[in-house]
Amino acid sequence: MSDFNRNIGQRLYQYRTAAGFSQEDFAAALNVNISTYKNYESHKVRLPLETAAAAAEILGVSIDKIVKGDMKIETQIKDLKESVSEEIKRVENEKKPKNMVFDRVQLERVRSACDTLERCLDRKNK
Structure with missing residues (x-):
């Protein structure tokens, strides 16, 4: 496709x-x-x-x-952060993670990157 x-x-x-x-x-x-x-x-x-x-x-x-798409970058970042946070919770709750693609440290880095993007956008919009 x-x-x-x-x-x-x-x-x-x-x-x-x-x-x-x-x-x-x-x-x-x-x-x-x-x-x-x-x-x-x-x-x-x-x-x-x-x-x-x-x-x-x-x-x-x-x-x-x-x-065509028209979702604001702010919404996309928010959605990504929510998904990452949910994945972190899932990883924390599993005793023996199965087929884990990302570990907790990698997920925390993604969440941190989202925070940085949000701060940059906030500065740009001021």
């Missing part, structure tokens, strides 16, 4: 999680099978225009934001 379709899947994920929907709940709201929805996000299947329009309506964003 093209980068264009991959980006649509990534944006769909970003807006869905920002709105607080699980994949299951969002698939149900779109009236599609969960495996089909997961394929949209993982860019294995093209997102039909009708589904993109329905997703935009449910998420309260324009279809352009899903198709």
